[in-house]
Amino acid sequence: RGGAVAVGRRVAASHRVAAIAARRFTHAELWAALDPLVARPAFRVAEVGRSMHGRPIRAVTYGAGPTTVLLWSQMHGDESTATMALADLLAWLGDPSDVDRALRARLAAELTVVMVPMLNPDGAEYFQRENAAGVDVNRDAARLATPEARTLKALRDSLRPAFGFNLHDQGARILTGRSGRQVGIALLAPAADERRAYEGARVAARLVAAGLARVTEAEIPGRVAKYEDDFNPRAFGDLMQRWGTSTVLIESGALPDDPEKQRLRAINVVALVSALDAIGSGRYRAADPRAYDALPMNDRAAVDVLVRGAHVVFPGGGAPMRLDLALNFDEPLARRRPRLREVGDLETAVAIDTVEGAGLFVHLAPSMLETDRAGARRLRPGAPAAFTLRRGPAPGSEPVRLPPFLTPDPQ
Numbered sequence: 317r318g319g320a321v322a323v324g325r326r327v328a329a330s331h332r333v334a335a336i337a338a339r340r341f342t343h344a345e346l347w348a349a350l351d352p353l354v355a356r357p358a359f360r361v362a363e364v365g366r367s368m369h370g371r372p373i374r375a376v377t378y379g380a381g382p383t384t385v386l387l388w389s390q391m392h393g394d395e396s397t398a399t400m401a402l403a404d405l406l407a408w409l410g411d412p413s414d415v416d417r418a419l420r421a422r423l424a425a426e427l428t429v430v431m432v433p434m435l436n437p438d439g440a441e442y443f444q445r446e447n448a449a450g451v452d453v454n455r456d457a458a459r460l461a462t463p464e465a466r467t468l469k470a471l472r473d474s475l476r477p478a479f480g481f482n483l484h485d486q487g488a489r490i491l492t493g494r495s496g497r498q499v500g501i502a503l504l505a506p507a508a509d510e511r512r513a514y515e516g517a518r519v520a521a522r523l524v525a526a527g528l529a530r531v532t533e534a535e536i537p538g539r540v541a542k543y544e545d546d547f548n549p550r551a552f553g554d555l556m557q558r559w560g561t562s563t564v565l566i567e568s569g570a571l572p573d574d575p576e577k578q579r580l581r582a583i584n585v586v587a588l589v590s591a592l593d594a595i596g597s598g599r600y601r602a603a604d605p606r607a608y609d610a611l612p613m614n615d616r617a618a619v620d621v622l623v624r625g626a627h628v629v630f631p632g633g634g635a636p637m638r639l640d641l642a643l644n645f646d647e648p649l650a651r652r653r654p655r656l657r658e659v660g661d662l663e664t665a666v667a668i669d670t671v672e673g674a675g676l677f678v679h680l681a682p683s684m685l686e687t688d689r690a691g692a693r694r695l696r697p698g699a700p701a702a703f704t705l706r707r708g709p710a711p712g713s714e715p716v717r718l719p720p721f722l723t724p725d726p727q
């Protein structure tokens with residue numbers, strides 16, 4: 317298993333598809349990068365459906381082994397991290413050179429790996445969650461009203477894969493229950509019904525998830541969580557499990573200093589190489605399910621920044637008030653463009669970053685205030701955050717340095 321992790325790390329660096337360098341890219345850009353890679357003899361490529369706007373949805377197959385594994389990414393159009401990782405995996409699996417050929421050959425003999433990178437190309441075009449009809453495809457697994465959902469269901473029915481990987485991204489404002497850190501990776505072996513028992517396909521899914529828990533926790537300690545397992549009768553992960561495919565959900569969250577999710581892309585590569593190896597070799601059966609069970613939950617929703625305990629000075633508004641400020645970034649991954657979310661007693665709020673303001677004074681920029689017809693000023697709800705932190709209530713009192721993410725952009 318350690319071998320596969322080492323290979324995965326190497327692949328993430330050496331076979332990174334350079335044409336896909338940031339997390340927003342179109343179907344045309346993706347396939348311009350993938351076409352030469354999947355033309356290699358290692359692969360079979362098939363159009364398995366078309367999006368509402370007619371974009372081809374393609375499946376790329378590697379290997380001819382007895383165990384079929386189906387991986388699909390970007391069912392939500394703005395969740396592209398795993399698509400980048402699948403591109404890198406394809407670059408490696410089709411590589412005719414000698415690098416890690418032994419593992420590639422073994423996977424090809426043990427597995428039939430079917431990848432659908434970018435299941436929702438129209439959503440990717442607009443970088444939105446839903447498809448072009450405005451439908452969340454992951455709530456269409458039962459009704460199958462959308463062509464994207466029908467494509468995935470038809471593929472599952474024709475392949476009857478033993479294993480499935482449902483590859484998503486989650487928000488940047490979710491913390492692990494235990495460490496209180498931002499969740500980098502969340503894992504789930506979805507329930508197949510309301511009872512949420514570990515039986516049928518879910519047993520193997522839990523073991524694969526346990527292996528993934530160990531591998532990813534070693535990459536990003538304290539930043540791996542378990543996704544809540546309430547049964548959702550309209551979602552693909554849950555229904556795949558019910559239909560008999562042992563399915564694992566991998567959610568890529570956020571890491572510090574990873575605005576384009578390139579580190580998470582690499583971790584997805586490591587995770588998927590190790591999971592394919594574990595499934596192919598059968599070693600996943602020896603995993604300890606407690607490694608998955610014991611993961612902390614995808615737990616507390618956080619605000620991006622809390623300025624705690626300071627007094628806020630309102631020009632012409634009387635005595636300064638002791639108010640906490642909660643701020644969210646318009647660009648949470650890049651931690652740019654903070655905006656006021658809530659003001660008041662926010663003792664119970666949880667933040668990714670906290671600025672201690674006790675004994676200090678917040679001086680609001682004029683842009684955070686609105687003036688009414690009578691000339692009275694009030695705080696502007698949702699205003700972009702623009703303020704200084706000073707040692708006194710007087711406008712000229714000594715300023716205190718703010719962290720870089722609260723320092724306004726130069727423009």
Ligand SMILES: [Zn+2]
Pocket residue numbers: 392395484485
């Ligand atoms: Zn998603």
